[in-house]
Amino acid sequence: MDRLQQAIQKAREERNSRQQSQPVSATEARQPPAQQVSVDEDIWLAVPEIKIEKHLISRNRLMSFYGGADASPYDMLRTKMLQQTLSNDWHRIALTSPYSGCGKSTTAANLAFSLGRQEELRTIVIDFDMRRRGLAEILKQTGSHSMADVIQGAVPFREHAVRYGNNVIFGLNYASTRNPAEILQSRRAIEFLEQLEADYKPDVILFDTPPLMMSDDSHGFLRNVDCALLLAAAEETSIDHIDVAEQQLAELTSVMGIVLNKCRYISGTFGNEYGYY
Incomplete structure (x- = not known):
């Protein structure tokens, strides 16, 4: 706890230092003092910030990074997803x-950037597909630990995130x-999520979880989420596999919907030709 408080205090001091170094205009000087930043925001700002290299945006299909026409499919998915979360009071998705190969990690990354453009929302994205470096590889981030280490208490989330x-x-x-499988189904995983929500108070938590039909890694954990999106790859995932996976998913949690990925859309499907983007 002391280390967490130190990290929060450091983030607060750095923010105050930046604010003091900026010149204040006469108009600004007459304004009443702004509301003090909440402790929740200090906790978020204490997490190390990353930058996404520009060359990765196209190469790794981060289409929602900048917004605009290219982001419209993910933005529509984001909006439909948020409508359901609000209607059902869902937070864990x-x-x-x-x-594997249906593009769920790429979709998780794009949804994260799409949600990030809604400044009033706070989103946490957790990669629980622990057999590989999915999201870390897409974002080209390097480190020494995994989410398994966080759950097992080897490293604090604030230092790993x-x-x-x-x-x-x-x-x-x-x-x-x-x-x-054993880690995701453990009591420690449940306690980690409860503490994460208590500390960071996110509006949405996205979980990139293991494929359903390759192992039992996600089967126990999915009972701890509010709902799930099922990703399928156009012209690759068979109807039978989608049907079986949806049945398995429905036994574990609420099925928010099925996302058909890797589609070739007809021009104008998302309103691009009408100047909406």
Whole structure:
């Protein structure tokens, strides 16, 4: 706790230093003092910030990074997702798929950047597909630990996590884990999530979870989320696999919907030709 308070205090001092170094105009001087920044914001700002290299945006298909026409499919998915979360008071959302290769990690990253452009929302993205470095590889981030280490108490989340902007935090895997099923189904995983919500108070937590039909890694954990999106790859994932995966998912949590990824959309499908983007 002392280290957490020190990190919060450091973030507060750095922010105050930046504010004091900026010249104050006469108009600003007459304004009443702004409301003090909450402790919640200090906790978020204490998480190390990352920058995304520009060359990765196109290469790794981070289409929602800048917004605009290219981001419209993910922005529409974001809006539909948020409508359901508000209607049902959902906060924990899992992304899964029948098998690997359906693009769920890429979708998780794009949803994170799309949600990040809504400044009033706070989003945490956790990579619980612990057998690989999915999101860390997409974002080209390096480190020494995994989310398994965080759950098991080897490293605090605040030291492991990285922040993009002021309202998106990523929990990544920098190394693979040999026994993710046992870790994800443990009491420690539940306690970690409860503490995460208590400390950071996110509006949305996205979980990049393991494929349903390759192992039992996600089956126990999915009971701890409010809902899930099922990702399928166009022209790759069979109807039978989608049907079986959806049935399995429905036994574990609420199915928010099925996302057909890797589609070739007809021109104008998302309103680009009408100048909406």
